Amino acid sequence: MVKHPMKPTSYSYGHSDQVRRRLLELSQERGASLASLSELLGRNTSYLQQFIRKGSPRKLEEGDRKTLARFFGIGEEELGAPSEFPEEKSYNFWAKPAKQSDWIDVERLDIGASAGPGAVPVTEAPFDSFKFSRRWLAEQGLSGAQLSAITVEGDSMDPVLRDGDEILVDRRTQPFRDGVHVVRLGDTLMVKRVAQAGAGRFSLLSQNLAYPPVDVSADEIEMIGRVVWKGGRI
Known part of the structure; x- marks a missing residue:
């Protein structure tokens, strides 16, 4: 046989x-x-x-x-995980669209935050948007965040942030803590690691050691928001 x-x-x-x-x-x-x-x-x-x-x-x-x-x-x-209750499983799950309320639109702004010598934004008008899952945002501690997406320009934050990366900026007013922030210095929008440097002063730090720290007083800069996520090509 x-x-x-x-x-x-x-x-x-x-x-x-x-x-x-x-x-x-x-x-x-x-x-x-x-x-x-x-x-x-x-x-x-x-x-x-x-x-x-x-x-x-x-x-x-x-x-x-x-x-x-x-x-x-x-x-x-x-995405292929075994069901806990296979006898009750419906194999039409893939065709069920997510509810519109499950997603949040985050505007992509037509500006760049400099990770180099400094860039002057031309416009702050949205030109597109990303959709983010409400559940995912909650898991990241970002429920209620005021989010915008902007583009990184320059190499001073390389390799943490690379030229062309898109970053999510939480623009909520909240107590300052050290971290990566988007700040406005004069007419220039910058993305830097910001650390307190004594009473009323901050240090703008680059990840790329070719760029020296910049010390500024609190009244010289405007804190736009904290960088909470990035995306970009490898």
Whole structure:
């Protein structure tokens, strides 16, 4: 008797196909490229493109699945995790759109914050927006944050922030604490690590040691907001 090699069941193929479609759908809804999502996972920029288009790897690793699920504010089962209650599982989950109220639009402003010698913003008008999951923002401690997205220009914050990175700035008025902030010095918008340097004074610190610290008094600068997230190409 000739034994035929076992073929995969239609369920295992179909389920993997659903996961790929769902991931592509989520990335398009969010306006996040597959390359940027791959970067979020610490992978090569083509990693998720190959997963969706070529089926390689065949399934997402658990750590990658967890990270993506948190980013999109969804359950891991939508990205291939086993269901706790498989007998009650509906395999049409991928077709269910997220509610509009589950997302927050964050304006992308047509300005750059200098991570170099300094840049004068031309306009502060929004030209586009990102969609962020309310759940993800809450997990990051950003519920109620007043967020805007702007672009980093220059290399003084390299490698923490690179030229062309987009950063989320929380513009809420809140007590100052050391960290990476967007500040206005005269007519110049800058992104720097800001530290207190005594009563009424601050140091604007660059990550790139080629740029010396700049000491300023509190009345010389305006604190625009704290940098709470970044995104960019590898």
